[in-house]
Amino acid sequence: MMIKKSSLRTIAVLLILVTISCGATIRNSGITPAAIGGQAEFLSDGYFYELDVRFEQIKEEHRKWHLFDRSGKMAAQAVAAQMMDDLKNDPDALRQHKNFKRYFETFDRMVRKIGRISEELHYFRNTLNAYSNAPVKLEDMITLAAEGEWRLFSAKYHKYDFGGLNGAYNVKFVSADGRFEAVYNTESGEIVTDPVNMGTYNYAPGSIHPMKYYRHYTLDKTPWTNWGNTKEMAYRDIVALESKHGTIISNQNDKTLESRIQDRKSSRSDGNR
Structure with a gap:
């Protein structure tokens, strides 16, 4: 059966209007952190149960109103906002919990x-x-790396000369679960926290696995190229600095640190015999 052009135009217009309506609903959904707050104590088992319940409730409530199902994203945004507010209101509660x-x-x-x-x-x-619990002193981090709690990782994007420190001597450690990062300068022997070379949290730890790499690139790396590490220093200003990545000094420094970690591991093994 042939469909008239006027009918096709009508359908197209309706689809556009519904899509616009969906977008407006998403932007003005009225889902605020307060709207999903429960009665359970922050970080208790009940707290996480309530978050799961509210996620499903919000998802179900909004699924029926949209031509394209964005309900899961909307629910996740609401839950994440709640968790952010809860942590900001009680930052010490998370430590040692x-x-x-x-x-x-x-x-x-x-x-x-x-x-x-x-x-x-x-x-x-x-x-x-x-909340990484990374020590201030490099020597303490070497011990943690020898114990397997942290591991030495590529510091390619953390070797910029800044704040009087030679970037060639910067090294990076990542926690065993891949979430936390800590950068150290082997000359100063202390953690680096400046807005250029600082370690950051990973929403999706990097991996050679295609999907995990894509998530890390999308959730962690791309935002860095958009906004830098902090509001104090834009990405374009960071990459305009001199990087010592790949220099002879940098490569030698990395190898020396790897040897120090291995020596610490060997010492621990000998001591446990």
Whole structure:
């Protein structure tokens, strides 16, 4: 059966109007952190149960109103906003809490469901990375690396000369689960926290696995190229600095540190015999 051109135009217009309506509903959904707040104590088992319940409720409530199903993203945005507010209101509660890891696992899961990082979410990585428990002194980090709690990782994007430090001597460690980062300068022997070379939190730890690499690129690396590490220093200003990555001094420094970690491992093994 032939469909008249006028009918096709009508259908097309309706689709556009519905899509616009969906977008407006998403922007003005009225889902605020307060709207999903529960009664359970922050970080308790009940707290995470309530987050899961509200995620499903919000998802179900909004699924029926949209031509294209964005309900999961909307629910994740609401839950993530709630978790951010809760942590900001009680930042010390997370330290040493039995559900420490569960908070990060839940938040990361929401971020992956959102799929696209906002500026606020990007900078919130710095709040999260502050819970890494990375030591100030490099010597202490070497011990943790020898124990398998952290591992030496490529510092390609952390070797810029800045703040009087030679970037060639910067090295990076990543926590065993891939979430937390810590950068150190082997000359100073201390952690580096400047806005250029600082370590940051990973919503999706990097990997050679295609999907994991894509997530890391989308959720962690691309936002960095958009907004830098902090509001103090734009990405374009960071990459305009001299990088010592790949220099002879940098490569030798990395190898020396690898040897120090291996020596520390050997010493621990000998001591446990």
